[in-house]
Amino acid sequence: MAKLRSISSQSLDEDEVIEDRKHCRKYSVCGVGNKAIFVPGKIRNRVRYIPFSAVTHVFKRVAYSNADGRGMLAPVLYMVIRYDDGREWQYIFKNMNEADRMLKDISEAAPNIYTMSPAGVEKEKREEELRKKMESKELSEKAQKAIRALQRDEVCLKKSPGLYENLSGMAKIKRKLDLIKPQYKAIAFILLLAGIVGFAVSLVLRLMGLMASGPAVITMLVCAMLIILMINSKVLPGPVKNKRNVDRDYNRALHDMEHFLGGFESYHLPARYSHPVVIEMLKRIIREERAETIDEALEVLKEDLKACDSTKVVSREEYQEIVTVKPMFTVANYM
Structure with a gap:
C-alpha cells in the first residue's frame, strides 16, 4: 500500500x-x-x-x-x-x-x-432569522386568504402524486433536449457516420488484403470508440427519446394534469406549474410579504427562477426545489 x-x-x-x-x-x-x-x-x-x-x-x-x-x-x-x-x-x-x-x-x-x-451557511442562517421573524408577524387578511387557498390546492394535488411527478419528470427531459443546439446534433451525426464508414472501409480493405492487420485493427478500434461515444453522448435523437416523442409525452402529461384538476371547482394554479414544491415556494413568498395574492406570488417566483443560475449560492433545500420545478417553468417559457 x-x-x-x-x-x-x-x-x-x-x-x-x-x-x-x-x-x-x-x-x-x-x-x-x-x-x-x-x-x-x-x-x-x-x-x-x-x-x-x-x-x-x-x-x-x-x-x-x-x-x-x-x-x-x-x-x-x-x-x-x-x-x-x-x-x-x-x-x-x-x-x-x-x-x-x-x-x-x-x-x-x-x-x-x-x-x-460558507456562503450557503450564512444564507441559511439569514433565512432562519427571517423565518422566525415571519412567524412572529401577522399577515394581512388577503395574504392569509391566499395561503389558505394554496393549502387547499396542495391537498387536491396530493390526491394523485403520480401526475405531478410525471409532469415534472417530462419537463426535465424536454428541457434537456431543448437545450441541445441543432449544430451539435449535426456534428454528432457526421462523426457517427464517419465512424461507421471508417469501420466498414477498414474491415473491407483488411479482408481484401489491401490493408495491413495492425493499422486496420487500430482504425476499426478508433472508429468503434467514436461510434460508441456519439451514441452515448445523448445528443443524437433515439427511437424513443427524440424531440417529437418527448414533446408528445410532455403534452400528454400536461393534458392528464389539466383533466385531473378540472374535477375541482376552485383550483388556483395553472396545470403546467402544478407541483407541491411550487405551492410551498408560493406560500414562502407570501409569508415574506413579497406578495399578497397567488397571482402576485407566481410572478415573483417566475422572476426568482429566471435569476437562478450557476453563479447563485443556494442551500441544499433550495437547490432541490429549483431543479425540481424550474424545468416546468422554462419549457412553458414562464407564461
Missing part, C-alpha cells in the same frame, strides 16, 4: 489512519472514514487524507464547461472540501446521488462539519 499522506497541516498517527482507511466507505475516488476524508492522489485513489479536525465545509459545486451550459457541454459536478481555514480541494463527481450519499455520511460521522458552502 502506498504511504498515506495528509494534504492538511494536521495529520493522524500512521497506524490510526491506516486502520481508518481500511474501513472507510467508498464514494467514487474518495472515502469517508471515522476520523478522516480520503481523497485521490495523482495515480491511486484514497492515498491522501484530510482529518475531520481540519475540515470546516464539504459541499457540491456545479459549474458549466461553457457559459450557457448548452449542447454537448454539460454541467460539471465538483465535490469541494474546505479545510485549514480557507484551503480547498475539489474533484469531479460523475454521479449526483453518490455525492449526496457522501455528504450524508460526512454529516453523520462528523456533525460539526458543514455540508454546504
Whole structure:
C-alpha cells in the first residue's frame, strides 16, 4: 500500500489512519472514514487524507464547461472540501446521488462539519432569522386568504402524486433536449457516420488484403470508440427519446394534469406549474410579504427562477426545489 499522506497541516498517527482507511466507505475516488476524508492522489485513489479536525465545509459545486451550459457541454459536478481555514480541494463527481450519499455520511460521522458552502451557511442562517421573524408577524387578511387557498390546492394535488411527478419528470427531459443546439446534433451525426464508414472501409480493405492487420485493427478500434461515444453522448435523437416523442409525452402529461384538476371547482394554479414544491415556494413568498395574492406570488417566483443560475449560492433545500420545478417553468417559457 502506498504511504498515506495528509494534504492538511494536521495529520493522524500512521497506524490510526491506516486502520481508518481500511474501513472507510467508498464514494467514487474518495472515502469517508471515522476520523478522516480520503481523497485521490495523482495515480491511486484514497492515498491522501484530510482529518475531520481540519475540515470546516464539504459541499457540491456545479459549474458549466461553457457559459450557457448548452449542447454537448454539460454541467460539471465538483465535490469541494474546505479545510485549514480557507484551503480547498475539489474533484469531479460523475454521479449526483453518490455525492449526496457522501455528504450524508460526512454529516453523520462528523456533525460539526458543514455540508454546504460558507456562503450557503450564512444564507441559511439569514433565512432562519427571517423565518422566525415571519412567524412572529401577522399577515394581512388577503395574504392569509391566499395561503389558505394554496393549502387547499396542495391537498387536491396530493390526491394523485403520480401526475405531478410525471409532469415534472417530462419537463426535465424536454428541457434537456431543448437545450441541445441543432449544430451539435449535426456534428454528432457526421462523426457517427464517419465512424461507421471508417469501420466498414477498414474491415473491407483488411479482408481484401489491401490493408495491413495492425493499422486496420487500430482504425476499426478508433472508429468503434467514436461510434460508441456519439451514441452515448445523448445528443443524437433515439427511437424513443427524440424531440417529437418527448414533446408528445410532455403534452400528454400536461393534458392528464389539466383533466385531473378540472374535477375541482376552485383550483388556483395553472396545470403546467402544478407541483407541491411550487405551492410551498408560493406560500414562502407570501409569508415574506413579497406578495399578497397567488397571482402576485407566481410572478415573483417566475422572476426568482429566471435569476437562478450557476453563479447563485443556494442551500441544499433550495437547490432541490429549483431543479425540481424550474424545468416546468422554462419549457412553458414562464407564461
